[in-house]
Amino acid sequence: MAPRVRFAPSPTGHLHVGGARTALFNWLFARRLGGVFVLRIEDTDAERSSEDMIDGILDGLRWLGLDWDEGPKVGGPCAPYFQSGRLDRHRAMAEQLVRQGSAYYCYCTNDTLKAKRDAAQRARGAAAPGASDPSAWRYDRSCCALTAEEIISRERDGLPRAIRFRVPEGTTRFDDLVHGPIEFDGANIEDFVLLRSDGHPTYQLSVVSDDVEMKITHVVRGDDHISNTPKQILLYRAVGAEVPRFAHVPLILGPDKKRLSKRHGATSVTEYARQGYLPEAMFNFLALLGWSPGDDRELFTRDSLVAAFSLEGISGGNAVFNPEKLDWFNQQHLMRLATGELAVRLKTSFEGAGLWSDSYLADRRAWFLAVLELLKPRAKRLDDFVVQGGFFFSDTIEYDSAAVDTHLRAAGVEDHLAALDAALTALETFDPASTEAALRAVAEARGVKAASLIHAARVAVTGRSASPGLFEVLALLGRARVHARLVAASRLLSPSPS
RNA sequence: GUCCCCAUCGUCCAGAGGCCCAGGACGUGGCCCUUUCAAGGCCAAAACACGGGUUCGAAUCCCGUUGGGGACGCCA
Numbered sequence: 001m002a003p004r005v006r007f008a009p010s011p012t013g014h015l016h017v018g019g020a021r022t023a024l025f026n027w028l029f030a031r032r033l034g035g036v037f038v039l040r041i042e043d044t045d046a047e048r049s050s051e052d053m054i055d056g057i058l059d060g061l062r063w064l065g066l067d068w069d070e071g072p073k074v075g076g077p078c079a080p081y082f083q084s085g086r087l088d089r090h091r092a093m094a095e096q097l098v099r100q101g102s103a104y105y106c107y108c109t110n111d112t113l114k115a116k117r118d119a120a121q122r123a124r125g126a127a128a129p130g131a132s133d134p135s136a137w138r139y140d141r142s143c144c145a146l147t148a149e150e151i152i153s154r155e156r157d158g159l160p161r162a163i164r165f166r167v168p169e170g171t172t173r174f175d176d177l178v179h180g181p182i183e184f185d186g187a188n189i190e191d192f193v194l195l196r197s198d199g200h201p202t203y204q205l206s207v208v209s210d211d212v213e214m215k216i217t218h219v220v221r222g223d224d225h226i227s228n229t230p231k232q233i234l235l236y237r238a239v240g241a242e243v244p245r246f247a248h249v250p251l252i253l254g255p256d257k258k259r260l261s262k263r264h265g266a267t268s269v270t271e272y273a274r275q276g277y278l279p280e281a282m283f284n285f286l287a288l289l290g291w292s293p294g295d296d297r298e299l300f301t302r303d304s305l306v307a308a309f310s311l312e313g314i315s316g317g318n319a320v321f322n323p324e325k326l327d328w329f330n331q332q333h334l335m336r337l338a339t340g341e342l343a344v345r346l347k348t349s350f351e352g353a354g355l356w357s358d359s360y361l362a363d364r365r366a367w368f369l370a371v372l373e374l375l376k377p378r379a380k381r382l383d384d385f386v387v388q389g390g391f392f393f394s395d396t397i398e399y400d401s402a403a404v405d406t407h408l409r410a411a412g413v414e415d416h417l418a419a420l421d422a423a424l425t426a427l428e429t430f431d432p433a434s435t436e437a438a439l440r441a442v443a444e445a446r447g448v449k450a451a452s453l454i455h456a457a458r459v460a461v462t463g464r465s466a467s468p469g470l471f472e473v474l475a476l477l478g479r480a481r482v483h484a485r486l487v488a489a490s491r492l493l494s495p496s497p498s
Numbered sequence: 499g500u501c502c503c504c505a506u507c508g509u510c511c512a513g514a515g516g517c518c519c520a521g522g523a524c525g526u527g528g529c530c531c532u533u534u535c536a537a538g539g540c541c542a543a544a545a546c547a548c549g550g551g552u553u554c555g556a557a558u559c560c561c562g563u564u565g566g567g568g569a570c571g572c573c574a
Binding site: 008009010012042044045048106108109110113117121136137138160162163164176179182183184185188189190192193194195196197198200202203204206207222223224225226227228248250251253255257258259285288289290291292293294295296297298315316317318319320321322324325326327328329331335375376377378379380388407436439449450451452453454455457458464465466467468469470471 | 499500501502503504505508509510511512513521522523524525532533534535536537538566567568569570571572573574
C-alpha cells in the first residue's frame with residue numbers, strides 16, 4: 001500500500017527551518033514511494049494561531065517546492081485539514097474511550113493539581129531554591145478511584161470535568177525508523193488529559209484521532225516527540241486502530257548546540273528567501289542536514305534527491321545549522337541555474353534596489369544575460385548581482401575611496417587614462433580582444449605595467465577594486481559608457497574650480 | 499530530579515568486525531591559474547569522548563562513566 005505521510009504544523013509562528021526540514025523529509029519520502037503527502041494545520045490553540053501565520057507557512061512550503069496532495073487549498077477525501085474543524089471527532093473519540101473504560105472523568109482543578117505538584121517538589125528536597133526544577137510528579141489517579149456515588153454527586157454539583165486516559169501497566173515498545181527499538185515503562189507515563197474541562201481536545205488526542213482518520217501510515221516528525229509516542233501508541237491501541245510506523249528526525253541546533261532559535265539568526269525560510277537564497281539551494285542544504293545518501297554526493301536537484309532518499313539515511317544525532325555551507329550550496333546552485341531563469345528571479349532584488357528595467361527581459365535581454373553570465377560565479381546570493389554588478393545597471397557609480405586612493409591617485413595615472421581613453425575611442429571594434437590589445441599597447445608606450453593600468457581603469461569604470469575581468473566588463477559596458485566614465489574619473493582626480 | 503535520545507575532523511556526513519595509522523564536503527591555511535575578485539585545480543592541518551569487556555581482530559558489538567540534547571502541562 002502506498003504510504004500516507006503528513007506534515008502538521010501549528011500556525012503559531014513562521015515556517016521554521018526545522019519544520020521545513022521535517023516537511024521536506026515527509027515530502028521526499030512520499031514522492032520517492034509514490035505515496036501521499038498530507039498537510040494538516042494544527043490550529044487548536046486559537047489564541048496563538050492566526051490566518052497570517054497559516055499563509056506564511058503555506059508560502060514557505062510552496063517556495064521550497066513542497067506541494068501537498070491533500071490539505072488546505074487543495075482539499076481531499078479526509079477534509080477538513082484544519083484541526084479546528086475536527087473537534088467533534090476528537091470529542092467523540094474521548095467519549096468512546098470513557099465508555100469502554102480506557103479513560104475516565106477527572107474533576108481535579110488546576111489549582112489542586114498545581115498544589116500537589118508543588119508539594120511533591122518541596123518534599124523531594126528543599127534544595128535548589130528559586131531554581132525552576134520541573135517536578136517528576138505524576139497525576140495520582142485520585143479521580144480514577146472515584147466511586148459511582150462520588151461521581152454522581154460531582155456531576156450533580158456541575159463540576160467541570162476533563163477526560164484522562166487510563167495508562168495501562170506494562171512496557172510500550174516501538175521500532176523507530178531512525179532510532180531503532182525504543183521502549184517506555186507505563187509506570188513513567190501519567191494518566192494524561194485527552195479532553196480539557198472546557199471541552200477542547202489536547203494535542204495527544206487530536207493527533208491520534210486525525211492521523212487515524214487520515215490513514216497516516218508513517219509519522220515522520222521531530223525528535224522532541226519521542227516521549228509523546230508511547231502515549232499515542234496506547235491511544236491507537238485503545239481505539240483498535242493500526243499503529244503507524246514512526247521516524248523521529250533529530251533536531252537542528254544553533255552553533256552553541258542549543259535548539260536553533262531566532263537569537264542564532266534567521267530561522268524562518270521566508271527570511272532566507274528574502275535574503276536572496278535559492279529554494280533549490282535551501283532544499284539541498286536542508287536535505288543533507290541530518291541525512292545522507294550513503295555516499296559522497298552533495299549537490300542534488302530536487303529530482304535526484306527524490307531518487308536517492310530513504311528514511312534509513314537519517315542519522316540519529318542532532319545537527320548544527322551551518323550558514324557557511326548554506327552559502328556554498330547557494331553559490332553552487334546559482335552557478336548551475338540557467339541564466340535565462342536567473343534573470344527572471346533577479347527581478348525582485350533589482351526592483352528593491354531601483355535598478356530593474358523590463359527591457360532586461362525584452363530587447364536588452366541578450367546584453368542582460370551576458371552580464372549575468374559574468375557575475376554568476378562571483379555571487380553567493382541574489383542581491384550580490386546588484387551589489388557587485390551595480391555599475392552595469394546604473395551610471396551613478398559609487399567610488400570606493402580606498403580603491404581610488406591606491407589605484408587612481410598615483411603619479412601619471414590621470415594621463416595614462418586619458419591616453420587609454422583616446423586609444424579606446426579610436427578602436428575599430430570594441431570587444432574584449434581589441435580593448436585588451438589597446439590597453440596593453442598604451443601601457444607599453446607609456447612604460448607602465450599593464451596590470452596597474454588595468455587596475456586604474458577598473459576603478460575608473462566600476463568604482464570598485466574587484467570586478468569580473470576588465471575587458472569583458474568594458475565590452476559589455478560599451479564604448480560610450482566607458483568613455484564617459486573615464487572622463488568622469490579624470491574630473492574626480494583633478495576637480496577644476498571652473 | 500525522572501524518563502528518553504545521541505556521541506567520528508570546528509561543522510555536516512561516510513563508515514553497518516578486518517578494505518580505516520578512518521573517506522568526502524563546508525570552513526581554515528598554502529600553492530597553481532591570473533589584471534582584481536570569484537570560479538576551478540592541487541596540497542595541508544584537523545576526529546573515532548573516556549574506561550572496561552566480547553573477539554584472532556572494534557570507529558563499528560555489549561556494559562559503565564562523562565558530555566550534549568529532548569520530554570516531563572487541562573501548549574502543540
